[in-house]
Amino acid sequence: MEPLNALVVFLNFVFIPAAAYGAQLALGALGVTLIYGILRFSNFAHGDTMAFGTAITILVTFALQGAGVTFGPLPTALLALPVGIAATALLVLGTDRSVYRFYRERKAAPVILVIVSMGVMFVMNGIVRFIIGVEDVVFTDGARFVIDARGFREATGLAEGLALRSTQVITLVTAAVAVALLFWFLNRTRTGKSMRAFSDNEDLALLSGISPERVVAITWIIVAALATTAGVLYGLDKSFKAFTYFQLLLPIFAAAIVGGLGNPVGAIAGGFIIAFSEVMVTYAWRKVVAYLLPEGLEPTSLLQLMSTEYKFAVSFAILVIVLLFRPTGLFKGQSV
Amino acid sequence: MTEAYDPLRDDRGNRDISITKIGNPPVLTPAENRETRPAPGAVRAFLTAEAMVGGYGRGANILNGCTVAAEKGQIAVIVGPNGAGKSTAMKAVFGMLELRQGTVTLDGEDITRLKPQERVARGMAFVPQTRNIFASLSVEENLEMGAFLRRDDISRTMEQVYTLFPILKEKRRQPAGELSGGQRQQVAVGRALMTEPKVLMLDEPTAGVSPIVMDELFDRIIEVARQGITILMVEQNARQALEIADMGYVLVQGANAYSGTGRELLADPMVRKSFLGG
Ligand SMILES: Nc1ncnc2c1ncn2[C@@H]1O[C@H](COP(=O)(O)OP(=O)(O)OP(=O)(O)O)[C@@H](O)[C@H]1O
Ligand SMILES: [Mg+2]
Numbered sequence: 060m061e062p063l064n065a066l067v068v069f070l071n072f073v074f075i076p077a078a079a080y081g082a083q084l085a086l087g088a089l090g091v092t093l094i095y096g097i098l099r100f101s102n103f104a105h106g107d108t109m110a111f112g113t114a115i116t117i118l119v120t121f122a123l124q125g126a127g128v129t130f131g132p133l134p135t136a137l138l139a140l141p142v143g144i145a146a147t148a149l150l151v152l153g154t155d156r157s158v159y160r161f162y163r164e165r166k167a168a169p170v171i172l173v174i175v176s177m178g179v180m181f182v183m184n185g186i187v188r189f190i191i192g193v194e195d196v197v198f199t200d201g202a203r204f205v206i207d208a209r210g211f212r213e214a215t216g217l218a219e220g221l222a223l224r225s226t227q228v229i230t231l232v233t234a235a236v237a238v239a240l241l242f243w244f245l246n247r248t249r250t251g252k253s254m255r256a257f258s259d260n261e262d263l264a265l266l267s268g269i270s271p272e273r274v275v276a277i278t279w280i281i282v283a284a285l286a287t288t289a290g291v292l293y294g295l296d297k298s299f300k301a302f303t304y305f306q307l308l309l310p311i312f313a314a315a316i317v318g319g320l321g322n323p324v325g326a327i328a329g330g331f332i333i334a335f336s337e338v339m340v341t342y343a344w345r346k347v348v349a350y351l352l353p354e355g356l357e358p359t360s361l362l363q364l365m366s367t368e369y370k371f372a373v374s375f376a377i378l379v380i381v382l383l384f385r386p387t388g389l390f391k392g393q394s395v
Numbered sequence: 396m397t398e399a400y401d402p403l404r405d406d407r408g409n410r411d412i413s414i415t416k417i418g419n420p421p422v423l424t425p426a427e428n429r430e431t432r433p434a435p436g437a438v439r440a441f442l443t444a445e446a447m448v449g450g451y452g453r454g455a456n457i458l459n460g461c462t463v464a465a466e467k468g469q470i471a472v473i474v475g476p477n478g479a480g481k482s483t484a485m486k487a488v489f490g491m492l493e494l495r496q497g498t499v500t501l502d503g504e505d506i507t508r509l510k511p512q513e514r515v516a517r518g519m520a521f522v523p524q525t526r527n528i529f530a531s532l533s534v535e536e537n538l539e540m541g542a543f544l545r546r547d548d549i550s551r552t553m554e555q556v557y558t559l560f561p562i563l564k565e566k567r568r569q570p571a572g573e574l575s576g577g578q579r580q581q582v583a584v585g586r587a588l589m590t591e592p593k594v595l596m597l598d599e600p601t602a603g604v605s606p607i608v609m610d611e612l613f614d615r616i617i618e619v620a621r622q623g624i625t626i627l628m629v630e631q632n633a634r635q636a637l638e639i640a641d642m643g644y645v646l647v648q649g650a651n652a653y654s655g656t657g658r659e660l661l662a663d664p665m666v667r668k669s670f671l672g673g
Contacts, residue, residue, distance in 0.1 A: 249539070249543070252532070252536055252539060252540060253540065253543055255529075255531065255532060255536075256529045256532060256536075256540045256543075259529045259530060259531045259532060260526055260528070260529050260530070262491075262523065262526065263523070263526060263527060263528070263529060263586075264529075264540070265491075265511055265512065266489070266511055266515065266520075266521050266523070267515065267540050267541055267543045267544075267586070268512045268515040268516060268543050268544035268590075269512075269540070269543050270512065
């Protein structure tokens with residue numbers, strides 16, 4: 060029995076990757092949930108908004124690298140991120156002006172807006188592929204590891220190595236900062252409170268003199284920032300590919316719905332729930348179990364519930380279960 | 396174009412329903428002697444809504460030439476059967492409904508075409524009949540949102556509201572949705588007072604509260620009026636409301652059936668017979 064080695068394997072292959080992935084999903088789900096709370100529809104174009112922001116950030120990163128600018132041990136993409144956010148904000152504000160506002164003025168039902176957002180999704184889909192193509196793009200630079208596996212083995216004398224990639228640390232730190240900023244904004248500032256008021260009771264917000272167009276515009280800008288940050292972090296951690304970002308829509312929606320649509324705290328919890336479920340269900344536990352069991356009892360099978368190709372089934376299953384038994388999500392959200 | 400979207404609507408706009416309005420509202424036709432006292436048209440009061448005609452969207456007229464007015468620092472009360480159009484009249488006065496005919500003036504200025512937010516900026520405040528608080532925001536945040544348009548220091552006004560409704564101070568960190576019905580109504584009125592309005596419009600402020608709380612709320616409303624704030628309110632408890640009213644309007648099918656001072660209406664045999672139940 061070697062519980063320490065088991066713990067290291069668990070941290071290395073389950074906990075750390077799932078935490079980083081969870082933070083990325085949480086940021087994505089926050090964007091979805093804000094749109095739902097304020098504009099009252101599920102934005103299917105969110106994955107492609109993330110892709111757009113990331114694509115712009117990548118181009119700026121390449122330009123910076125070409126000009127010889129780097130960010131020391133940190134990835135250059137973090138320097139380019141503000142530009143990506145600004146470009147995405149312009150894109151979504153433009154989309155709102157030219158598409159969504161038309162339907163808002165006619166007080167179209169949410170289901171109509173969902174269909175509209177699918178149209179927007181296809182357009183953004185095309186734009187992103189046009190800008191950056193369909194291939195895998197790797198844009199990580201700077202230091203690769205905070206702790207690398209060999210160094211860890213040598214330092215601890217354990218058989219198993221623990222690797223902590225810098226992108227994982229950056230993901231967690233950036234996500235924490237973004238979330239803290241968002242909550243500070245929503246709970247402490249006048250504008251943030253007016254957004255919550257608008258989301259709570261639109262008519263009364265109007266009666267209080269809160270301007271809906273302003274609230275909507277600020278929401279889009281925040282969503283652009285969250286989406287781009289989520290996309291860039293995901294891209295740094297793995298790689299960028301337009302199609303993958305489109306596929307992220309499912310786990311992101313699952314996260315937002317599990318947490319309770321319209322509820323920011325729920326979106327964060329949902330992100331981690333989905334990420335941990337996905338990783339744990341698709342991970343082969345043999346090694347961990349082998350370390351935990353007495354010698355001679357090692358399992359012969361992989362102890363993997365589902366192969367990684369089916370990871371989307373996990374989000375889907377959780378989504379269905381939540382919708383069946385608790386349609387408003389784990390935290391109090393609006394019902395779907 | 397807009398027409399095509401109508402059936403698709405839901406979720407947005409007001410959801411003005413009341414437990415008393417289920418099914419067909421009893422029909423009460425305007426009485427012969429509409430002219431108990433002419434609605435004050437020629438004399439312009441501080442807030443005057445004259446000969447309002449209008450309905451929701453492109454639907455039929457709900458208001459058929461209704462006139463209400465309130466003098467500065469006085470209490471005007473609208474009473475009438477369910478579905479008479481009282482709430483509709485209030486919304487029309489506040490610009491939440493497009494008028495097909497008629498004018499609304501505030502302090503001599505024509506505000507008929509102003510948006511609700513612009514009316515807020517001119518010193519009007521409205522407490523709707525339903526959904527009149529931000530349920531997920533704390534009591535204090537509700538009050539802050541009431542003062543959204545103000546850029547000056549609001550702490551003094553907030554203290555005044557807390558003096559008026561002491562229970563709110565105690566519960567100021569609690570989400571307003573977790574308060575009792577009567578406390579919520581206090582939040583709603585408090586929110587409206589935060590703009591330091593010149594005109595306070597209340598749609599059934601005592602709906603669903605116990606008789607004791609109701610008396611209490613009426614007292615508070617009188618207190619507010621004494622500070623020089625003009626009050627226009629709709630009340631289901633007609634008798635009590637007319638007792639404190641300087642002016643009263645009985646609305647039937649979107650038109651003035653009777654109007655007069657509160658005392659006059661209470662004394663009018665026709666009003667008593669057809670409306671106050673003897
Ligand atoms: N949002 C709305 N859309 C369409 N019609 C409405 C709407 N609100 C009310 N109505 C209609 O307008 C008429 C008058 O309603 P209103 O709410 O003004 O009555 P009320 O006098 O306030 O009644 P109550 O005493 O029950 O509050 C009713 O026939 C009602 O069906
Ligand atoms: Mg009403």
